[in-house]
Amino acid sequence: MLIYTILLLPLFVAVMNMDLQTHGHSAVLDAQGKYKISWTHKDNTITFLLQVQTLGYVGFGFSSNGAMASSDIIIGGVYRGKPYFQDYFTDSKRILHRDTYQSYKLEYAIENGTHTTLKFSRDLQTCDLYDKNITESTIRIIWAYHNDDIEGTGPKYHGSNRGQKSLRLLNPEKKKISVPIPYKDTTYWCQMFRMPTLDKKHHIIKVEPLIQKGHESLVHHILVYECERDTNDTVLEYGHECYHPNMPDSFFTCETVLYAWAIGGEGFTYPPNVGLSIGMPEDPTYVLMEIHYDNPTHQEGLIDNSGLTFHYTPHTRTYDAGVLEAGIWVSLYHMIPPGMPAFSSEGHCPVECLEEALNQEKPDGIHVFAVLLHAHQAGQVLRTRHFRKGVEQKLLAYDNEFDFNFQEFQYLDEERTILPGDSIITECQYNTKSRSSMTWGGLSARDEMCLSYLIYYPKINLARCESIPEINEQLQFIGVKEIYRPVTSWPLIIKSPKRYNNLTFTEAMNTFQWTKKKGNTFNERVRKMPINVRCSKHESREWSVSL
Structure with missing residues (x-):
């Protein structure tokens, strides 16, 4: 089965294998993935590595318009254990001629049981009339191969094993961008990327984290979001601190989670009948990668290039996967x-x-096959509870000894069906014995979250299903009577009683004299309070839900 790879470091780049990855930049030239190249350049020299699924000859060259006529070409291979390699050109009638001045230098040519690999170099400008100069402009690569090697009469006609592809060899898309980590507790770094342009539907079948060595405790989690389609490509040039006033507006359109990885987790492989769809008009054109860096010791001078690898294939599975953020x-x-x-x-x-x-899309339900439970440093017990017609079912997922430094997807022993009429509760138990002030829901590792990421099939138009307790009743517990309205500042300001006058609600909560007994009473009250619900479709739209 043909499988491609996408690197998020943090830019998406198609790569082939570990040999090719060591050569700076790489590309797949054919739709079947049989012809792969990588290249690097230094000063006036460019070096190519070709890896082609053939035991015959390999052709590679440069053309002004993508056609065979008037092209600069090399042909090489291995015949009876010995390498052969020649610099050629074609005239205006597409007749092949050996170039008198051999500008290309072969470093090696090898075969294994299935592939031929050529490594060679040349100058960017050769001063040879029949060579194409390599500049920062777009250049049209032409390629061909045959199952037989060259014999005395020259290369056999390659038939349909040929093609052309436009690339920028000296200014290609970057493979990775190094992120300078500010010397503060928490940094959320965001960068947007364009997904690969594909001519048909593909499925992502596996995701792997690529965490820079030595940064295992620095990179707390990585989320990939789907963005709205009408994004301007100019935002792809750089990243930005997330949730910052100066963050590009287009970043705020990225709300649907496609994948989530958290500290200590390993790779994730989809079941054999399920994949994450890319390449279709309704699939994401742009995605946003969010990396949470946790730097409690305020280390200076940290540079990170961690990211994710997505493996994808044109051999699609039966079902499209979806991700539901609940909690x-x-x-x-x-x-x-x-x-x-x-x-x-x-x-x-x-x-x-x-x-x-x-009811609108899948009245027969969806099937959950994996769950990621997510909280921060105070989390100690996490559960995803499942109810049907008010009756609790078997737990979807749980972790009774939650470890902030080890969070990964739990594959369910058996798929669980979620039907219309069901409900889900994500429950998190926290330990704040060592803390002297309130812990708030928020982004930093000292703040808290309580989330379940449910991976399921078939995909429906539901991205988030979450709630938050109503604020006024929480404030009434500590004696708040009135807040200033209209609300013009955040956190909102308390008007009365006098002891809280002009304090933010966060300041008032920290002023309150908490005891274990008061905390338990508050806990009981909060769990019975009215809630506000977020029931979100993809692309920032909401379902119309009345509670």
Whole structure:
């Protein structure tokens, strides 16, 4: 089976194998993946590595217009254990001639049981009338191969084993961008990428993390989001700190999670009947990669180029995979008092949301096959609970000894079906015994999250199903009577009683004298409070849900 690879470092680049990856830049020239090249250049010299699925001759060259006429060509291979390699050109009638001045220098030619590999170099400008100068402009590569080697009469006609591809050899798409990590606790770094342009549907079948050696504790999690399609390519040139006032507006359109990896996790392989669809008009054209860097010791001078590898294939599976983010809406309204050995928070994906989405698309339900549970440093027990008509079913996923430094997808022993009328609760138990101030829902490792990422099939138009407790009742617990309205600042400001006047609600919560007993009472109240629900489609749209 043919499998391609996408690197997110943090740019997407198609690569072939470890030999080719060592040569700087690489590309696949044919649709079947049989002809692969990589190249690197230094000063006035460019070096090529060709790896072609043939035991016959390999042709490679440069053309002004992609046609055979008036082209600069090399032909090489291995015949009876000995390499052969010649510099040729074609005239205006496409007749092949051996070039008197051999500008290309063969480094080696080898065969194994299936492939021929050629490594050779040449000057960028050779001063040879029949050679094409290599500049920063687009150059048209022509290629061909045959199952037989060259004999005395010259190369046999290659038939359909030929083609052309336009590349920029001296200014190609970068494979990776190094990110300077600020010397502060938490950095979220975002960069947007264009997905590979494909002529038909493909499936991503495996995802692997590529964490820079020595940065295993620095890179806390990596998320890949789908973005709106009408994005301007100019934003692809650089990354930016996420959630910053100066972040490009187009970054805010990226809300649907395609993949999630967290610290300590390994790669993820989709089941043999499921893949993540790319290449179709409705599939993402642009994606955003978000990396959470955790730097509690404020180390200076850190440079990171961690990312992800996506393996994809044109041999599509039966079903498209989807990702559902369920749990607690990340917000300051998620509050955990200090000094609590066990405080439980719940994020609801209610009946109304699932029913609306499933009834319109998949009334027979969706099938969950893996779950990633996600929290931060205070998390100790995480569970994804499943209810049908109000009756609790077997847990979808759980971790009774959650480790902040080890978070990965749990493959379910058996697929679980989610039907219209079902609901999901993500429950997180936190330990804040060592903390003297409130813990808030937020982005840093000291803040908290409570999320489940459900991987399922077939895909439906539901990206997020989350809740957050209503803020006014939480504030009433500490005696807040009134806030200033209209709300013009964040966090919102308290008006009364006098002891909280002009304090933000976060300041007021920290002013309150918390005890373990008060914390337990608050916990019981919060779990019974009204909730606000986020029931999101893809591309930032919402389902119309009434609770």
